[in-house]
Amino acid sequence: MSKYKLVMLRHGEGAWNIENRFCSWVDQKLSADGLKEAEECGKKLKSLGFEFDLVFTSILSRSIQTAWLVLRELDQEWVPTQSSWRLNERHYGALIGLNRAELALNHGEEQVKIWRRSYDVSPPPIAVSHPYYQEIHTDRRYTTCDIPKEILPKSESLKQVLDRLLPYWNEVIAQEIKNGKRVLISAHGNSTRALLKHLEGISDSDIVNISLPTGVPVLLELDENLHPVKPHEFLGDQEVIRAAIKKVEDQGKVKPSDN
Numbered sequence: 583m584s585k586y587k588l589v590m591l592r593h594g595e596g597a598w599n600i601e602n603r604f605c606s607w608v609d610q611k612l613s614a615d616g617l618k619e620a621e622e623c624g625k626k627l628k629s630l631g632f633e634f635d636l637v638f639t640s641i642l643s644r645s646i647q648t649a650w651l652v653l654r655e656l657d658q659e660w661v662p663t664q665s666s667w668r669l670n671e672r673h674y675g676a677l678i679g680l681n682r683a684e685l686a687l688n689h690g691e692e693q694v695k696i697w698r699r700s701y702d703v704s705p706p707p708i709a710v711s712h713p714y715y716q717e718i719h720t721d722r723r724y725t726t727c728d729i730p731k732e733i734l735p736k737s738e739s740l741k742q743v744l745d746r747l748l749p750y751w752n753e754v755i756a757q758e759i760k761n762g763k764r765v766l767i768s769a770h771g772n773s774t775r776a777l778l779k780h781l782e783g784i785s786d787s788d789i790v791n792i793s794l795p796t797g798v799p800v801l802l803e804l805d806e807n808l809h810p811v812k813p814h815e816f817l818g819d820q821e822v823i824r825a826a827i828k829k830v831e832d833q834g835k836v837k838p839s840d841n
């Protein structure tokens with residue numbers, strides 16, 4: 583029987599989601615549509631009667647802005663929020679800022695899928711000369727993490743995302759859920775995929791086929807040991823959600839006009 587309900591989300595659309603560029607640890611804000619998606623997400627959760635006691639976000643603006651907007655729509659702005667780099671999007675290393683369709687043209691769609699969705703392949707690390715290295719790695723927020731900024735990742739596979747996320751899940755989030763707090767996690771496509779993989783026991787090969795749309799709440803019902811009692815559920819119009827997932831998958835394909 584379900585004892586706890588955990589709601590997770592990938593933030594609303596960001597500016598670089600529209601441009602089809604890997605955003606990762608670059609701190610892009612939500613686009614105009616992304617702001618609306620986050621509000622719609624809050625309205626959806628309100629219509630279903632969700633109440634939260636604690637919200638977790640990454641330390642990237644798009645996840646924090648999404649959490650604010652969801653809480654505002656829920657009339658629950660007072661709910662405490664905790665932010666950790668451990669919920670950040672996957673560090674995409676040297677791929678940060680690059681356009682996925684152009685990469686598919688130059689390296690093949692299969693290679694782009696491996697970079698985006700495989701479990702244990704890391705993209706090449708970000709070099710100091712990379713155009714976004716300074717912006718990311720000298721940012722003051724990364725001096726506030728629970729590890730020295732020198733040893734923060736310079737690129738990550740999904741497995742490495744899970745490795746850095748799990749201590750935070752086990753020691754902080756899971757404890758709060760077991761203490762009865764109703765938790766919302768406003769994070770990113772790949773940090774959410776990593777957590778879903780862990781909680782649902784999704785295999786290394788099956789996780790390749792899971793992509794998450796922006797701004798759609800994902801509900802996971804858990805038993806007293808935080809094991810799911812049924813598969814995760816996307817809340818909302820299922821046809822619209824299927825189309826949004828396909829759009830995310832297609833981002834890694836060559837654009838017909840580029841052929």
Ligand SMILES: O=C(O)[C@@H](COP(=O)(O)O)OP(=O)(O)O
Nearest residue numbers: 603604605606671698770771772
């Ligand atoms: O880093 C990014 O650009 C996307 C994920 O990209 P894909 O893994 O879908 O290519 O992360 P998010 O928008 O969830 O923060």
